Amino acid sequence: MKRRDFLKAWMICGASTTFGITRNAWGGASFEGYPERMGVLVDLTRCVGCRSCEAACNKEQQLPAPSAPFDDLSVFDRKRRPTEKAYTVINRYETTKAGGPVYRKIQCNHCNEPGCLSSCLVNAYTKTQEGAVIYNPKVCIGCRACMVACPFNIPGYSYSSAFNPLVKKCVFCYDTRLKNGKSPACVEICPQETLTFGHLNDLIKIGHERIREMPDKYIDHIYGEKEVGGTGWIYLSGVPFDKVGFDTTLGNEPIISNVKEFLGLIPMVLAIWPALFTGFHLLSTRNNNDPSKQGDSHSYREDAKP
Amino acid sequence: MNKLKAQEVTIVDSPYKDPGKTKWSVQEKLLLGLTPQQYVAQALRNPFNWLLAIIFAIGLPIIAGRFLFGLSWVTDSSYDYPWGLFLGFGLFTLVPLSSSGFQLGTAVELFGRHDLKPIERLALLNGLLGYFFAVCYLLVDLGQPWRLPYPMLIAFGPAAVLFLVAWHVATYLSVQIAEVSVSFFEWIGFPMGKQAVRKITLGLTVAGIILSTLHQGALGALFTYAPGKVHPLWYSASFQWLHFFVSSMPAGLCMVIVVGSIVKKTMAWRCDDNFMKNVDKLSITLARGACMGLATYLTIKLIGVAHDNKWEYLASGWGLWYLFEIGVGVILPLVLISFAIRNNKIGLVRFSALLTIFGLVLNRFNTALITFNWKLGEWFIPHWREVMITVTIFAIYIMVYRFILYRLPILYTWKTADEPVHVTEPIKESATYVTG
Numbered sequence: 001m002k003r004r005d006f007l008k009a010w011m012i013c014g015a016s017t018t019f020g021i022t023r024n025a026w027g028g029a030s031f032e033g034y035p036e037r038m039g040v041l042v043d044l045t046r047c048v049g050c051r052s053c054e055a056a057c058n059k060e061q062q063l064p065a066p067s068a069p070f071d072d073l074s075v076f077d078r079k080r081r082p083t084e085k086a087y088t089v090i091n092r093y094e095t096t097k098a099g100g101p102v103y104r105k106i107q108c109n110h111c112n113e114p115g116c117l118s119s120c121l122v123n124a125y126t127k128t129q130e131g132a133v134i135y136n137p138k139v140c141i142g143c144r145a146c147m148v149a150c151p152f153n154i155p156g157y158s159y160s161s162a163f164n165p166l167v168k169k170c171v172f173c174y175d176t177r178l179k180n181g182k183s184p185a186c187v188e189i190c191p192q193e194t195l196t197f198g199h200l201n202d203l204i205k206i207g208h209e210r211i212r213e214m215p216d217k218y219i220d221h222i223y224g225e226k227e228v229g230g231t232g233w234i235y236l237s238g239v240p241f242d243k244v245g246f247d248t249t250l251g252n253e254p255i256i257s258n259v260k261e262f263l264g265l266i267p268m269v270l271a272i273w274p275a276l277f278t279g280f281h282l283l284s285t286r287n288n289n290d291p292s293k294q295g296d297s298h299s300y301r302e303d304a305k306p
Numbered sequence: 307m308n309k310l311k312a313q314e315v316t317i318v319d320s321p322y323k324d325p326g327k328t329k330w331s332v333q334e335k336l337l338l339g340l341t342p343q344q345y346v347a348q349a350l351r352n353p354f355n356w357l358l359a360i361i362f363a364i365g366l367p368i369i370a371g372r373f374l375f376g377l378s379w380v381t382d383s384s385y386d387y388p389w390g391l392f393l394g395f396g397l398f399t400l401v402p403l404s405s406s407g408f409q410l411g412t413a414v415e416l417f418g419r420h421d422l423k424p425i426e427r428l429a430l431l432n433g434l435l436g437y438f439f440a441v442c443y444l445l446v447d448l449g450q451p452w453r454l455p456y457p458m459l460i461a462f463g464p465a466a467v468l469f470l471v472a473w474h475v476a477t478y479l480s481v482q483i484a485e486v487s488v489s490f491f492e493w494i495g496f497p498m499g500k501q502a503v504r505k506i507t508l509g510l511t512v513a514g515i516i517l518s519t520l521h522q523g524a525l526g527a528l529f530t531y532a533p534g535k536v537h538p539l540w541y542s543a544s545f546q547w548l549h550f551f552v553s554s555m556p557a558g559l560c561m562v563i564v565v566g567s568i569v570k571k572t573m574a575w576r577c578d579d580n581f582m583k584n585v586d587k588l589s590i591t592l593a594r595g596a597c598m599g600l601a602t603y604l605t606i607k608l609i610g611v612a613h614d615n616k617w618e619y620l621a622s623g624w625g626l627w628y629l630f631e632i633g634v635g636v637i638l639p640l641v642l643i644s645f646a647i648r649n650n651k652i653g654l655v656r657f658s659a660l661l662t663i664f665g666l667v668l669n670r671f672n673t674a675l676i677t678f679n680w681k682l683g684e685w686f687i688p689h690w691r692e693v694m695i696t697v698t699i700f701a702i703y704i705m706v707y708r709f710i711l712y713r714l715p716i717l718y719t720w721k722t723a724d725e726p727v728h729v730t731e732p733i734k735e736s737a738t739y740v741t742g
Contacts (some may be wrong), residue, residue: 083385111469119531121468122453122461139461142449144388145468149531157449159383162376165449247681250534258543259467262527265547266520273516281416281508 033112037131038178039200039232040187042105044244045217046185046194049076049090049103053186053195057088057107060173060185082106084156084168088186093244102237104244105194107186108133108154108170109224110232115255116146116155124167130179131200131232132172140166151250153229172232186222200232207236229254315340317575318713320721321495335493338712358701365698366692372446380691386679389447391688391696396443398525400436400552400703401475403663405522405558407433408514409595410736415511422591424584427489427716428569429562431707434482436561439703443604446695468526474521481503481510481517492720519551526550529673537677539619539628540669542610552606556599557666559592560639560659565707567656569717576711578718586652593643593655596662600640607632624677633670635665672673 055070057063064085068075076092083089088107095102110133117125122139125146142165147155155169173184182188183197196203207222223241224234228250235246242248318339321329330339337345349355372380381390410429413419445451457463457472475511484503491499503510526546529536533543542549566585569577611617619625639661646654675686688696711717 015415081385103313115531119466119468121457121463121466121472123463132675136461139456140450141453141456142451143447143468144449145466145528145531147385147388148528151532151534155387156385157383157388159378159449161375162374165376169400247534255531255533256465257531257535259527260680261521261544262530262547263465265523266693269516269520273519274512277412277416277512277515278508281418281512285418 014052016245032229033200034127034129034131035201036052036084036129037112037200037232038172038198038234039110039131039203039234040184041196041198041203041212042192042233042235043196044102044104044237046192047090047103047105048093048192049073049101050191051075051090052189052191053105054086054088054090056185056189057170058086060176061087063087074089080106082108082154082169084158084160087156087168087170091245093239095239095243097239099238102239104246105186106152106154106245107233108172109152110170110172111228112231113229113254115149115151115228118254118256118259119143119145119149128174128178130172130174132174132178133232134171134174135167135169137164137166139205142166149255151247151255200234203234209233223248226252228252229257315344315735319578319715320719329495332494335713340730358705361698361701365694365701367447368694369698371691372695377447377449380689380695382687382689382692384686385526386682386684387675389674389687390686391675391692392443392447394671394674395667395696396699397440399611399667399675400440400443400450400555401525402522402554402670403561403664404433404436404440405518405554406562407558408511408518409555409558410562411485411511411514413595415507416515421584422588424581425562425566425592426487426589428566428711429558430482430485431489431710431714432561432565433558433708434479434486435703435710437479437482439699439706441475441479442699443696444703446699461489467524467531471524471528473523474517478514478517478521481513485514486714489714489716489720492715492722497722518542518554522549522552522554532678534681536673536677537619537624537628537680538614538616539611539624540673540677542614544613545606545610548606549603551608552599552603553666553669556603556662557601559596560662563589563596563656563659564663569711573708573711573717576717580719581717589655589659590650590651593647593659596659597640597643597647599649600636600662602642604632604636604640607636621626624680627672629679631665631668635661635668639665 051070051073054066058066058070066086076090079091080086080089091104091106093102093104110127110131111125114125114127114133117127117133121143122141124136124140126134126136128134142157142249143153144157144167145156146167147153147157155167158165159168172178173182187195187197195207198206204222204225207225211218211220211222217238219237219240221241222234222236223246224231229252235241237244237246240248316323316339318330318335320562323330323334323339340348368380377383384390404430410422412427414422414426445454448454457469458476463469484506488500488503491497491503524547526549529541530543530546533541566589570582570585574582611620639658642654642658642661645651646658678686
């Protein structure tokens with residue numbers, strides 16, 4: 001290897017390490033969440049499955065009319081998930097507990113450290129200071145990694161659109177309401193006060209207060225307080241969470257924690273590999289050269305071959 | 307073609323038509339030195355072309371339909387399986403099968419294993435085409451493929467693993483194009499270009515290792531975004547990238563063994579003596595490498611299970627499926643290859659190479675599709691149009707592969723007598739090195 005080559009490699013190493021440091025700092029800090037973020041406390045013991053939140057969401061987000069009207073309760077016969085046409089759905093769970101079935105509302109949980117956001121290669125997602133996880137349709141290339149990364153299986157995709165397919169999910173009514181300090185449409189319409197809108201930190205306190213006041217009524221856990229790094233929408237339930245469709249195996253680490261190990265490795269590979277393998281090259285080829293050709297680069301010798 | 311060669315038709319393998327002065331024209335080069343009539347006749351004679359024609363007749367309209375009517379027309383539009391066959395096969399399988407380029411490049415250019423030279427170009431081409439077609443699959447799968455350059459130019463998500471994959475695959479494609487361009491420059495008759503690429507070969511090779519390490523691993527790391535969705539036996543937060551990276555190496559080598567034996571059978575007219583004489587011997591050399599790769603892979607897979615203490619999962623139905631994958635896709639080829647190398651049985655080497663490839667395909671399918679969403683209790687069953695598109699793009703891959711092998715000096719050596727040879731220059735350079 002010539003000195004010029006060595007300097008070149010050295011400069012590339014330096015540049016790549018610098019690049020790597022910015023990348024690492026991005027994923028490396030632990031994020032406690034914006035202090036003023038809003039959230040919603042969902043009390044499953046209060047929900048009666050009237051589906052008015054589904055109707056309000058449909059209207060607010062100008063979604064297409066559903067195939068079955070919102071007062072049709074036969075939709076409860078099967079388990080549903082949010083789709084491109086419905087950003088929130090209610091599922092019914094039969095439980096052994098007295099007092100009939102339990103209803104559970106599903107929508108985007110607006111994580112503090114969203115998996116969708118960290119998996120997006122064009123940064124289409126933003127966690128706003130108000131707590132909403134919003135989506136920029138103008139840059140989305142449609143790789144759907146966010147759908148893979150979402151631990152709650154929330155994002156839908158408008159596969160049927162040939163020319164402008166987009167990710168469709170609850171955005172906390174950010175543009176129309178949350179930005180102006182108003183609660184989302186589903187919260188406003190709920191007749192049972194199942195949904196409580198407020199500062200997330202206050203909601204967590206309210207949740208624990210309710211559990212303390214009525215320990216027989218509630219499971220002693222707020223789902224979403226800690227799950228996958230904490231979510232903006234948190235849940236109280238009278239029955240174990242795994243009986244009503246919640247994934248209780250997710251753990252408390254945000255999704256990005258799983259990926260950090262690999263992300264941290266990138267700058268190291270970029271920095272170490274060039275010297276390592278160029279070194280191997282020198283070690284494995286130098287002895288083959290006769291002394292008069294010392295320092296002769298390998299590619300030149302190739303050229304000299306007939 | 308073998309018949310034509312037997313009839314002593316001259317096939318292009320040098321810049322000159324005859325020992326005299328006339329050069330082949332580009333059109334003659336494209337037609338391999340045959341007359342148009344001869345060319346068409348040999349193409350029609352080949353039954354494989356008819357098979358390709360049938361696949362294209364069904365598949366190409368479906369591909370057009372995908373862009374006109376949207377993804378929902380060709381896939382089941384699943385929200386729970388956002389990645390189907392296009393990525394499950396096209397990206398997660400084709401990319402590891404194409405790791406041959408960087409491995410042979412490293413062995414020959416970096417470690418000076420010149421005995422591998424006769425098969426190096428085939429390995430480089432295998433790498434280039436695999437990556438190129440992985441991008442083609444991606445273009446079919448992306449919702450808005452026309453925005454493919456966005457992560458490079460318009461919107462950056464540098465903390466995303468896919469961002470790295472996008473950049474690395476793009477960069478590595480350029481590196482591979484440069485590596486394969488040597489053959490193209492020979493064929494087209496542009497020695498300057500060849501010299502220029504030759505000068506940066508070492509840089510390209512090292513770049514190839516870096517990029518391959520990272521993006522082969524990154525494809526695995528992509529699944530660490532979905533810790534709850536991939537079955538624990540196929541998931542390892544700490545080692546996922548290593549599992550993907552290490553398994554790609556034997557698979558890439560075995561791909562060269564398999565392709566090498568296919569071309570030896572079907573394209574004997576195109577291979578020169580150097581290739582024909584060496585391909586069996588080199589297959590066994592590659593198999594040695596694959597053997598080490600498989601053994602390492604098996605070890606780190608077991609470490610993965612032990613590290614997270616997942617032994618109890620082995621007793622479940624998924625566990626049996628896992629044992630099948632490891633047993634038939636890793637242990638069996640490992641045993642067979644070792645036996646075959648020891649006893650110099652080239653046929654068995656080829657069969658176990660095929661088995662290794664099967665093992666890799668099964669692993670990627672298991673991770674991305676079959677065990678994905680194991681908690682939901684659903685199965686991924688692709689739409690028939692999705693299968694058809696996947697098959698069609700693979701058929702185009704084979705066709706392009708063959709088109710290039712027919713023409714560029716990959717399997718044969720370009721007979722050059724007129725290339726300027728620079729012997730003096732490096733000596734001058736080394737003189738400055740010694741004194742400075």
